Amino acid sequence: MGGRQVSTGAADWRGRRVTVAGLGVSGVPAARVLSGLGARVTVVDDGTDERARARAAELEAEDVTVRLGDGDTLPEGTELVVTAPGWRPDKPLFAAAGAAGVPVWGDVELAWRLRGLDGREPAPWLAVTGTNGKTTTVRMLASVLEAAGLRTAAVGNIGVSLLDAVLGDEQYDVLAVELSSYQLHWAPSVRAHSAAVLNLAPDHLDWHGSMEAYAADKGRIYEGATVACVYNASEKATEDLVRAADVEEGCRAIGFTLGTPGPSQLGVVDDLLVDRAFVPNRRKQAQELARVCDVDPPVPHNIANALAAAALARAFGVEPAAVREGLRAFRPDAHRMAHVAQVAGVAYVDDSKATNTHAAHASLAAYDPVVWIAGGLAKGAVFEELVAESAKRLRGAVLIGADRGLIREALARHAPQVPVVDLDRTDTGAMAAAVREAARLARPGDTVLLAPACASMDMFTDYNKRGDAFADAVRALAAGDA
Template identity: 75%
Template sequence: MTGARSTEQPTDPSADFAGRSVVVAGLGVSGISAARALAALGAEITVVDGGDDERRRARAEELRAEGISVRLGDGDTLPEGTGLILTSPGWPPTAPLFAAAAEAGVEVWGDVELAWRLRALKHSQPAGWLAVTGTNGKTTTVRMLAEMLAAAGLRTAAVGNIGTPILDVVLSDEPYDVLAVELSSYQLHWAPSLRTHSAAVLNLAPDHLDWHGSMAAYAADKGRVYEGNQIACVYNSADPATEHLVRDADVVEGCRAIGFTLGSPGPSEFGVVDGLLVDRAFVPDRQQQAQELAEVADLAPPSGHVAPHIVANALAAAALARAWGVPPEAVRDGLRAFRPDEHRIAHVADVNGVAYVNDSKATNTHAAQASLAAYESVVWIAGGLAKGATFDQLVEGALPRLRGVVTLGQDRELIREALSRHAPDVPVTDLERTDTEAMSAAVREATRLAKQGDTVLLAPACASMDMFTNYGQRGEAFAAAVQELMESQDGVEG
């Protein structure tokens, strides 16, 4: 970590948007939120979107009724007189609109950047931000963190990439003490002035390289979350890339690097000792002392199985909570109150001695690797949109656990090829179907390959949009298929 810098960027809550011509790129949830917020500040808004379907037309009509201009079917042309572009996270830096903006000297912000600049608009004492990013585990960690903060009696919310637009929360009449903020690499790319109280990078693995252009660019955008941190830069002791980002960050004088590990922690780390989550960072004598926070058993879902990456998420959340000053008992109570995402390592049922687990949210190889590592004997359901990923390392690492594999989706051949190279003796069923019943067929085939004691695991390692609206719909299809299986079987356990 280098240098000392001010934690506060010049922020004019009124921002003087009156009469300013602003283009909002994208007619999604964050785009609509930004358009309305800026219009309320007196800006002249034009929303642009390259699509022109029924859903977009309905949204456009709502905005037009509020006096906001919307242009559908053309997201490439920069309107004359534009003074600022406010982009939705998914628009890549290579979009023609941004090339035109660069040529014209027009700034591009994201919704997070706007929220940061307007955070004092409604409240003279704006909420602090505790930020979380990483390739995987962001949502789980942020939700755990929010539970810890709430257990400490703080007014808080889980916001950002987790689903609630952060701009809506920042501009709400309700005051907050501190926000648990999930940030994607997309959002960080477009947030140049963000400077949080404390932040964590959970892990780094290749993802969204088609958007960022390279792993180096992806990592650099993730590392932006550490810039200007005041109290703690939390990193994964088992992932050297995250520590390198801390070392490269320009932070406030006195900001500390805090690691988390699944092993026994050293000084300035959080870790696990004899089934206990412990803090050896925010204690009076970190060379000699450790503070018990909770038991690993406090994280146990109804199935009773606690995956290692869930423990890591809990440690990262605890580090951020403790950086804010949350007492140990609130960390414990928050973890006990936490309930995992229904599509993240969610135990669906046991049928004839076989466990069925929905991890549809494992949309990349890093997430799938953590999921596969949590079970001893697995029939793996995998496939979808690969997003430029390769699968050799994933398959090679999972080989000792693979009982069988069922592949489906657009890029399933990439997985089959990796299996043929590294797991030629593992039985594989390939499903060419992409209809709505494909998941039912996948569950049936996985059941045929499974034996008592196995886990049928949906951990696709791919995005879902080739066959489903999102990973949630994919997970629901899996759960429905397991329910069908239960109804067709006489012997149902659990």
């Protein structure tokens, strides 16, 4: 990511040879923006399917060169590579760029460099990363900022393009920015007003190469922070990232905890979310921000998300009343701890977004007893710790998907008393069968919980479709049609 410098004033882009790696949701906007600035843009992509050809045709009509089926070769004369965040760093394209001294940026880095291009004062970034909870926390933060009367948007790895946010007509006071480890890897210059790492657990190790490399990329979010580095006081690894970061003079380390907060922390006292960080005397004072019941849903890991969002908002000067109002107004996205129905005294909860073991552990910890529906694509995950720590909560388990055997083996070792239904099928209709089997195992007062701990692509397009299938099956059960 080093190499020769690239200027970023509007005039400096004219005639520049820029290669955009990836013809997807970040690559296409990047190509259009750069072409609009006068750069000579070539897009490279491994794909050759109908969708790739259609996107290529659109860009070629806008004077962008597109090379399909060859994402590994660096076009001659390239002065800058702008990559989609998901492209692995060991791609030959990047090795070639490094050998030629050509810098590599992600779309987030490009957006950061183009801030203020129209002469407006750039909006500060409040940035969030972590293995789980990023989207929820960023949307909570945006809700709090809006409650404070600030012009804001939830952007980044959340579906809203940062390029649109920094170059569009809308003028923002502050941006709530979700950043993935992929995006941070390719964003060497981003400097947030304040930043948070919510948690760290093994994920995407095939992409990063090791847990150390994954954590280091997450830790980039703290580099150059000016006001606050927010960390999870229950996870030393996040605090270690703060200690290792090179921040602006005066930037503070702010912890959040589900227990009673110490000085420079936010936490929980009885049923209150309280602040002992942004008060005149943090050794002797605590400021009430909200009640636990103001958070939807009020389960432990979501309370932690709310505290992190509150810490970032308070770092930006938001008053306590706006924190409460914003948290009360927030509603979680679909498939995140969503209560679908109560059937015969049993609650059915859709947490299809729990696509890794860390997320599933947080979900399981919120209910007791649980009939657990799990399985899918493991992505190299190990389930021993998850099962061992959740065993006492389990009434039963129903397993689906390609890698369900890994969970079944962990259950046999660490929860042999738990009845397990192993559905040997990966078709989409398996979800209806899983819900019927879970209903058979459940008793009144139990929760049937879809928290797969796995990716969905072996059976479904994405976790949304998987959650929809669960909800449809539950509604059929409630109607007596199952």
